[in-house]
Amino acid sequence: MDVIEHPIVFTLFGLLPIRDTVVYTWLTMAAIIALVLILKVLKPNLLEYILEMIITILDDAMDVDDLHPYIPLLGSLMVFTLTSNLISIVPGMKSPTSDINLTIALALIVVFSVHIYGMIKKGVWGYLKDFATPIFMFPIELIGQFSRTLSLSMRLFGNILSGDLIVAIVFSIIPYLLPIALTAVTMVSGILQAFVLTTLAALFISSAVEINEEDSKMKAEGKKTKIKELFNRKFRKEMANGESKS
């Protein structure tokens, strides 16, 4: 089928085959740059409003003190994913995210940037020590990284591909009016998937950074409160409350 197959368009320098996904990705990047330049000249307020909206979404998702180091990666991830999900409504275009190679690349960027931000925040050795603090959890954490990559890429790819495929199938059966409604559903799904991808990346990064901060605070204050003591304290408090109430 036309939606699933990705033929080679041309060969670069005689040895590098360029498939159609790469061409559509270039067109998407050109569309983003053109849109930003046009908005910058005609409606600078709208551009500022859009950027503020993205930053608000990131601020809601992340629980960090300083948001500045994370805005370039997450904001551009959101803008690119949103544009490439929505660009299939242009006739003749195909969503670049309906190819699994691009979504795996995006998921790998997210997964590696989580560790890089953690290392920048805590230092290489400190981050690795935090990563494998109960040493028997280290293999499980490594498997978790792989499954995180797989689920991030498969979610985006499957949603976008299924939307495009359903529109194509319905279009081949009933070409009048009905594909418009399904295209609207696909657009909503594309916006939601871009939001979800960015929010999940923000949550991963914020968890990698935040746990480090809490641990360093605990170490600095010298509080090594055991769970048993915490439970005992809470239990005693509740007992006291109950006795005073009764």
Next chain:
Amino acid sequence: MENLSPEVVIIIVTTIVCGVAIVIGTMVPTWVEGKAAEKAIEGMARQPDAAPQLRTAMLIALALLETASIYVLLIVLVLLFANPLITRFFGG
């Protein structure tokens, strides 16, 4: 049935299995998603102040639950369009 070649039998069985798999594999996640959305909307109605946080958490949870049915869809697509059994046993 005796006249059918093995490739045709595999294609028929694959098609039936794909139909059953997509029905079950979308029915169960949709049911669970409905339960999650029900609870989240109950919480929003009870505490309208916490509605934005609940909405964000609900969307993330729904997307994570949706992943299960997307996996089923991917397996069904592989079975329908790039069936590995035919090329393995009959050499394409």
